[in-house]
Amino acid sequence: MADMLQVFYTSVSSSLEIKKHQEKIFLILDGKKIQYKPVDISQNSEDKDLMRKIAGNPTALPPQICKGNVYCGDYAAFENAVEMEQLEAFLKL
Structure with missing residues (x-):
């Protein structure tokens, strides 16, 4: 589980952009x-703190992606990896 791919998200957001x-x-x-x-x-502030710690950004907003404790990137980086057909490298698979 330590090297499991994780997607930090929020089920409670007023931002349509974040939801999309x-x-x-x-x-x-x-x-x-x-x-x-x-x-x-949104269910556990410790998860939010962990997300921000892994991302190295005290104001990081979801979605953020990591593999274990290794930061992969945010949505923009994810989208770029998909467009460049480098998703597996981005996700460290």
């Missing part, structure tokens, strides 16, 4: 049958 970004990440990962653990930061 999270949905797109989940759709792509599900479509490619890539296993991941969704971590809802």
Whole structure:
């Protein structure tokens, strides 16, 4: 579980942009049958703190992606990796 791919997201957001970004990440990962653990930061402030620590950004907003404690990137980096067909490298698979 330590090196499991994790997607930090929030189930409570007034931002339509954040919701769309999270949905797109989940759709792509599900479509490619890539296993991941969704971590809802709105349910536990410790998860939010962990997300920000891994991202190295005290104000990081979801969605953020990491593999274990290794930061992969945010939505923009994810989208770029998909466009460049480098998703597996980005996700460190």
